[in-house]
Amino acid sequence: MEKQAILLSSKLFQKHRQVEVVLNRSFLAWKEIEKSRKRSSGISPISERVHSRGVQVCEILAVGKAEEDNQDNTKTRSQKKAKQHSQRYPHAFTVSYVRRTRLHQWRCADATFHCASQELCEQWIKVINEQLSLLTNRPKSLLVYINPYGGKQRGKRIYEQKVAPLFRRACISTDVIVTERANHARDHLKMEANLDQYDGVVCVGGDGMFSEILHGLVTRTQTDRGVDQNQPDAKLVPCSLRIGIIPAGSTDCICFATVGTNDPVTSALHIIVGDSQPMDVCSVHHHDIFLRYSVSLLGYGFYGDVLTDSERKRWLGPARYDLSGVKTFLSHNYYEGTVSFLPAEDTMGNPRDKLQCRSGCHVCQHKPSLKDKQWEMSVEKEKTDKDGSSWNVIRGKFIAINAASMSCACPRSPKGLSPSAHLADGTTDLILVRQCSRLDFFRHLLRHTNKDDQFDHSFVEVHRVRRFRFHPQHQEPVSLEGLSESPKKTGFQAICSQQTGCNYSTANSSWNCDGEILPQVAIQVSVQCQLIRLFARGIEEQPQQFVLEDPCTHWAQDPSTHQSMA
Numbered sequence: 386m387e388k389q390a391i392l393l394s395s396k397l398f399q400k401h402r403q404v405e406v407v408l409n410r411s412f413l414a415w416k417e418i419e420k421s422r423k424r425s426s427g428i429s430p431i432s433e434r435v436h437s438r439g440v441q442v443c444e445i446l447a448v449g450k451a452e453e454d455n456q457d458n459t460k461t462r463s464q465k466k467a468k469q470h471s472q473r474y475p476h477a478f479t480v481s482y483v484r485r486t487r488l489h490q491w492r493c494a495d496a497t498f499h500c501a502s503q504e505l506c507e508q509w510i511k512v513i514n515e516q517l518s519l520l521t522n523r524p525k526s527l528l529v530y531i532n533p534y535g536g537k538q539r540g541k542r543i544y545e546q547k548v549a550p551l552f553r554r555a556c557i558s559t560d561v562i563v564t565e566r567a568n569h570a571r572d573h574l575k576m577e578a579n580l581d582q583y584d585g586v587v588c589v590g591g592d593g594m595f596s597e598i599l600h601g602l603v604t605r606t607q608t609d610r611g612v613d614q615n616q617p618d619a620k621l622v623p624c625s626l627r628i629g630i631i632p633a634g635s636t637d638c639i640c641f642a643t644v645g646t647n648d649p650v651t652s653a654l655h656i657i658v659g660d661s662q663p664m665d666v667c668s669v670h671h672h673d674i675f676l677r678y679s680v681s682l683l684g685y686g687f688y689g690d691v692l693t694d695s696e697r698k699r700w701l702g703p704a705r706y707d708l709s710g711v712k713t714f715l716s717h718n719y720y721e722g723t724v725s726f727l728p729a730e731d732t733m734g735n736p737r738d739k740l741q742c743r744s745g746c747h748v749c750q751h752k753p754s755l756k757d758k759q760w761e762m763s764v765e766k767e768k769t770d771k772d773g774s775s776w777n778v779i780r781g782k783f784i785a786i787n788a789a790s791m792s793c794a795c796p797r798s799p800k801g802l803s804p805s806a807h808l809a810d811g812t813t814d815l816i817l818v819r820q821c822s823r824l825d826f827f828r829h830l831l832r833h834t835n836k837d838d839q840f841d842h843s844f845v846e847v848h849r850v851r852r853f854r855f856h857p858q859h860q861e862p863v864s865l866e867g868l869s870e871s872p873k874k875t876g877f878q879a880i881c882s883q884q885t886g887c888n889y890s891t892a893n894s895s896w897n898c899d900g901e902i903l904p905q906v907a908i909q910v911s912v913q914c915q916l917i918r919l920f921a922r923g924i925e926e927q928p929q930q931f932v933l934e935d936p937c938t939h940w941a942q943d944p945s946t947h948q949s950m951a
């Protein structure tokens with residue numbers, strides 16, 4: 386690895402130990418000097434490992450003068466020694482940085498260094514701050530929406546106790562809005578918010594709250610740029626502001642898929658370091674009317690029925706999903722219809738290749754060549770030639786039709802509905818589960834929880850697609866009222882109950898669109914490649930890749946020394 390020029394190097398004190406601290410453009414590293422001497426006098430280098438530390442500059446959250454420790458906590462000998470040292474060297478600075486713990490969780494760690502003089506202390510703070518100011522991807526100003534009623538109603542407390550102090554430490558200014566009703570955040574973003582003054586929008590809540598932010602921001606961007614969302618073929622304009630999610634809901638699927646955990650502190654740290662994870666968004670239309678956006682699961686049949694039933698049992702809390710799941714499974718309904726789809730033939734992966742979407746995913750970074758831009762060509766083709774020859778058409782009876790735009794992994798289904806689906810490759814995995822026996826369907830569902838290939842059944846097929854359409858066999862009643870963007874959780878039943886003698890509710894299912902029921906059954910879906918970006922970096926393979934980036938390859942005096950990351 387190429388050695389970078391050292392910006393600053395000093396002998397400082399950390400507690401009572403003398404350490405050599407070195408900063409270059411990429412790393413801040415420190416190691417104990419006394420231990421190094423012992424090493425040269427023949428003591429095993431293994432004992433040194435824990436005494437060397439390093440952090441990437443891009444993962445330093447802040448640096449500042451150390452707060453004075455006035456507490457009398459000098460019980461042990463080493464604490465007394467440390468206190469004596471800090472009295473001898475009162476000028477100290479603290480570096481706050483990201484420390485990885487287990488299960489993809491990040492924490493803020495502090496390292497305090499005592500200097501021989503005030504000038505040296507101020508020089509360290511200045512030089513580190515200069516390096517941090519070069520990191521232009523970090524947000525300085527954020528608009529925060531808190532849903533006080535999401536999940537266990539802890540959104541406000543989570544933000545105030547766990548997140549706001551970190552934002553203050555990183556000198557991020559915030560405007561905070563505590564929502565007063567459903568769709569408050571969406572409407573504010575769509576019509577009122579002065580977005581020019583922010584570097585990002587943060588929501589504190591669950592997937593429903595994220596969906597509000599998504600709809601508000603995407604709609605606002607299209608309106609500002611004069612794009613008509615009602616046109617199913619419209620190429621939408623990507624949003625310039627990134628979205629941060631502080632998980633505080635009962636379902637935090639988007640956090641699990643993009644960060645690997647639903648931990649508020651971890652999400653706050655990803656926001657502070659200015660991570661960026663592009664994400665595909667599916668636009669869902671009924672004829673030429675825009676219905677809704679989806680980023681995770683569009684499910685007709687089984688998952689539509691589970692949601693419809695569970696909405697009637699809201700009073701049961703999260704247990705309603707289990708109950709409705711069992712009830713829907715026992716009902717064993719199937720639905721007739723026609724699915725047409727445009728396969729994504731130019732992508733690097735396929736739904737069964739076992740390539741999981743992870744941080745820095747090369748499948749998502751692959752750009753289709755001009756020749757391969759089938760999506761755009763077929764849009765053109767459709768306009769001139771209505772035979773739809775590049776579309777595949779499947780008619781049949783389906784227990785479930787699912788489109789997974791991400792793996793949809795969660796603690797209940799660790800691999801998710803489509804384990805190899807990608808966050809940002811411009812496709813969705815269309816999974817068709819045809820009519821089969823109850824036992825077969827159970828075997829299929831079981832595979833969501835174990836390691837077996839869930840697509841390896843004769844009645845299941847999976848296609849990676851850019852667009853798809855669904856037409857039910859049985860005509861749906863025409864009701865255009867309140868279609869666009871305002872699906873009600875029970876809207877479908879409401880429409881149906883107004884029809885006398887309507888047996889439509891059993892002939893057709895309904896679409897579960899990221900946890901909301903769509904009011905219409907015939908839909909067309911287009912994947913909008915990388916329409917939004919989140920303050921995230923995808924799930925990290927941990928922890929090896931960071932050990933490889935060992936700061937001590939940059940160590941000036943003793944490059945052979947073994948050291949470990951903080």
Ligand SMILES: Nc1ncnc2c1ncn2[C@@H]1O[C@H](COP(=O)(O)OP(=O)(O)OP(=O)(O)O)[C@@H](O)[C@H]1O
Nearest residue numbers: 535536564565566567590591592593594634635636
């Ligand atoms: N102040 C509010 N009062 C009532 N509802 C609100 C308020 N603010 C937001 N909401 C709505 O609450 C719904 C659920 O919120 P959220 O996603 O934060 O929590 P949740 O319990 O995890 O729900 P979900 O089941 O969607 O995951 C969202 O659809 C959102 O529109």
